[in-house]
Amino acid sequence: MQDAWLWLILSLDATLRVATPLIFAALAGLFSERSGVVDIGLEGKMLVGAFTAATVAAVSDSVWLGLLMALLASVGFALLHGFACITHRGNQVVSGVAINILASGLTVVLGLAWFHQGGSTPPLTQHQRFTAIDLPFAQQLADVPVLGLFYSELLSGHNILVYLALALVPLSWWLLYRTRFGLRLRAVGENPKAVDTAGISVAGLRYRAVIIAGVLCGFAGAYLSTAQNAQFIRDMTAGQGFMALAALIFAKWRPWPILLACLLFGFLDAVAVRLQGVSLPGIGLVPVQLIEALPYILTVILLAGFIGKANPPKAIGLPYVKDR
Amino acid sequence: MNKAVFAQRFKAFASSFLLASCVVTGTAMAEEPLKLGFIYVSPIGDAGWTYQHDLGRKAIEEKFGDKIQVKYVESVPEGAEAERVTREMAAGGNKLIFGTSFGFMNPMLKVAKTFPETHFEHATGYKTEANLGNYNARFYEGRYLSGIVAGSMTKSNTLGYVAAFPIPEVVMGINAFTRGAQTVNPNIEVKVVWVNSWFDPGREREAAVALMDQGADVVTHHTDSTAVVVAAEEKGKYAIAYHSDMSKYGPKAQLTAVTHHWEKFYxxxxxxxxxxxxxxxxxxxxxxxxxxxxxxxxxxxxxxVADKVEQAKAALAAGSLHPFAGPVVDQDGKETVAAGSTITDEVLAKMDYYVKGVQGKLPK
Structure with missing residues (x-):
């Protein structure tokens, strides 16, 4: 029983680490898409954030400066997306795809030019990275049955960006559902004409939304290269931006369900690693092939069977043209 | 100037011009560099599988200088893309092409048949053609030696192995590592996690952490990134790197690294x-x-321990030691190599079982 509890706690611990970039990116998509701007470019903005964070941290010796520059770089790409889609009313999907392609190519080209390491940045030392934070009394409470393990292994020992990602979920909920800004943001994604009639700038609101999305993608990217890993590696996002997009749709564009969706995806990924070689009661050793397929099987089952129809914001993807 | 004189001078000028042209062209042709290409499966980086091959590329550039012209393409996916890149290289006049991943074998074979004048060399494969050779290193020998180190340094008697794909090359590495460790400590168990990717730092890291959580205090990997060594450094455990020396990623963690060297071959x-x-x-x-x-x-x-490793290394070089000299017993207790005999290269190249001491079931 104790072994099963330990296995579960350690799997949940891994879940938090794996889910963190998904949470940041899915929340980024939430703000952008709730305002009516489709954000296929989450992946690209994450990649730019990851590259910038690792590059600046390696060169300046400061992970905090790396994080700040990652946010700025990601916001820069978000503004590019906004300029194409909000100001010039371009196709939002095409713009997002273009940002992904641009980010993928640009990070490699700059990486090669600056570091001559195949598009990677130099390895980061411990003080150039976000390292684990031990919460108070984590060591002392480790031996306390059940709860000690929960506190010392699951809650303690993560880096600051993991805690920030978790904190941003209630903050996003509060911002969207308990503030005037949130009401307007949701309204502009549903009925921009009504917002415009009320004398509020549709473009201004949408720009603010894509800037927030840029900041959150910057956090996601910085996490990948300076917390989860110790350097930037070309295309290291490996589709996580699209996974975040799936989590966003799965969660029907709502903050708390986004957290659950990202944790679910993270858990399935963590379990795919941690079930290998583990003998389950009454089942025995589970074949690796089944373990590897499990995340995909469960995702399809959950998406097909349990969430019902996902209704996006009504004005999503539609450029707003002001009546003369 | 009369016509006869003009004609004479024109002939002299024309013939000397033609002669000069032939000499210049002939010289140019004689000095035209040999064009050759390298196709890499992952980024070069500063450590890992591709990095080691790239050191070989640099060695030939240094040795042959202007006699050769080298082109390389990195991060080429296995399959259709590999065929396209190989075909483009051959069509571009490269007369010697090296493909450095197992999954490039069939694409290279296909292209080799279309370009009979081009020489192809494929790493880690087993198929040959009139103009296609293959080359590989006995990684398992290095694994055996590193197993001796790991077996000597473990306190938990549990070693961890992050593996890419269940192909013979990887499986023989796991088995050789286990057998090396068992020469020091017969009670050792090796736990394996398959990540189903040659290069996925995030997943490799999680696999390493999972193994350390399961009690492994020395981890190693058959993947391309440095993530396993970094994870061990963070967790205060030991690691044995693969492909390249990764000590700068884990100065305390890395016990040693199994390295391969292609300079002489290239x-x-x-x-x-x-x-x-x-x-x-x-x-x-x-x-x-x-x-x-x-x-x-x-x-x-x-x-x-260092002395023991050196002795084993000398014995491997002399041929008096083989990591799979019998008796070799698989997980189920079945003898796969009898006492007094040694596994053949043909059987070794098809290895599809875990030896005694490896936990879990081999995916088939």
Whole structure:
């Protein structure tokens, strides 16, 4: 029983680490898409954030400066997306795809030019990275049955960006559902004409939304290269931006369900690693092939069977043209 | 000037011009560099599988200078894309093409048949053609040596192994590592996590952490990134790196690294093409040929362990030691190599079982 509890706690611990970039990116998509701007470019903005964070941290010796520059770089790409889609009313999907392609190519080209390491940045030392934070009394409470393990292994020992990602979920909920800004943001994604009639700038609101999305993608990217890993590696996002997009749709564009969706995806990924070689009661050793397929099987089952129809914001993807 | 004189002078000028042209062209043709290409499966980076091959590329550039012109393409996915890149390289006039991943085998074979005048060399494969050779290193010899180090340094008697795909090359590495460790400590168990990717730092890291959580205090990997060594450094455990010396990623963690060296092989192949003596061969070199080595041992490794490794290394080079000399017993207790005999290369190249001491079931 104790072994099963330990296995579960350690799997949940891994879940938090794996889910963190998904949470940041899915929340980024939430703000952008709730305002009516489709954000296929989450992946690209994450990649730019990851590259910038690792590059600046390696060169300046400061992970905090790396994080700040990652946010700025990601916001820069978000503004590019906004300029194409909000100001010039371009196709939002095409713009997002273009940002992904641009980010993928640009990070490699700059990486090669600056570091001559195949598009990677130099390895980061411990003080150039976000390292684990031990919460108070984590060591002392480790031996306390059940709860000690929960506190010392699951809650303690993560880096600051993991805690920030978790904190941003209630903050996003509060911002969207308990503030005037949130009401307007949701309204502009549903009925921009009504917002415009009320004398509020549709473009201004949408720009603010894509800037927030840029900041959150910057956090996601910085996490990948300076917390989860110790350097930037070309295309290291490996589709996580699209996974975040799936989590966003799965969660029907709502903050708390986004957290659950990202944790679910993270858990399935963590379990795919941690079930290998583990003998389950009454089942025995589970074949690796089944373990590897499990995340995909469960995702399809959950998406097909349990969430019902996902209704996006009504004005999503539609450029707003002001009546003369 | 009369016509006869003009005609005479014109002929003299024309013939000397033609002669000069022929000389210049002939010289240019004689000095035209040999064009060759490298196709890499992952980014070069500063450590790992592709990095080691790239050191070989740099060695031939240094040795042959202007006699050769080298092109390389990195991060080429296995499959259709590999075929496209190989075809483009051959069509571009490259007369010697190296493909450095197992999954490039069939694409290279296909292209080789279309370009009979081009020489192809494929790493880690087993198929040959009139103009396609293959080459590999006996990684398992290095694994065996690193197993001795790991077996000597573990306190938990549990070793962890992050593996890419269940192909014979990887499986024989796991088995050799286990057998090396068991020469020091027969009670050792090796736990394996498959990540189903040659290069996925995030997943490799999580696999390493999972193994350490399950009690492994020494981890190793058959994947391309440095993530496993980084994870071990963070967790205060030991690691044995693969492909390259990764000690700068884990100065305390890395006990040693199984490294492979292609410089001599690549320079030999280029020389043969230049000398027009190249023939397709199947080369499988190990410690003896200098293709496999261990990185310098960590200061934490005791002298007696270092001596034991050196003795084993010398025996491997001399041919008096083989990591799979019988008796070899699989997980189920079945004897796969009888006492007094040694596994053949043919059987070794098809290895599809775990030896006793490896936990879990091999995916098939």
């Amino acid at each position: 320079t030999d192949q280029v020389q043969q093409v230049l000398d027009k003596t190249w023939k397709p061969t199947s080369i499988w070199g190990g410690v003896k040929e200098g293709m496999i080595n261990l990185a310098p041992l960590n200061a934490a490794v005791p002298k007696e």
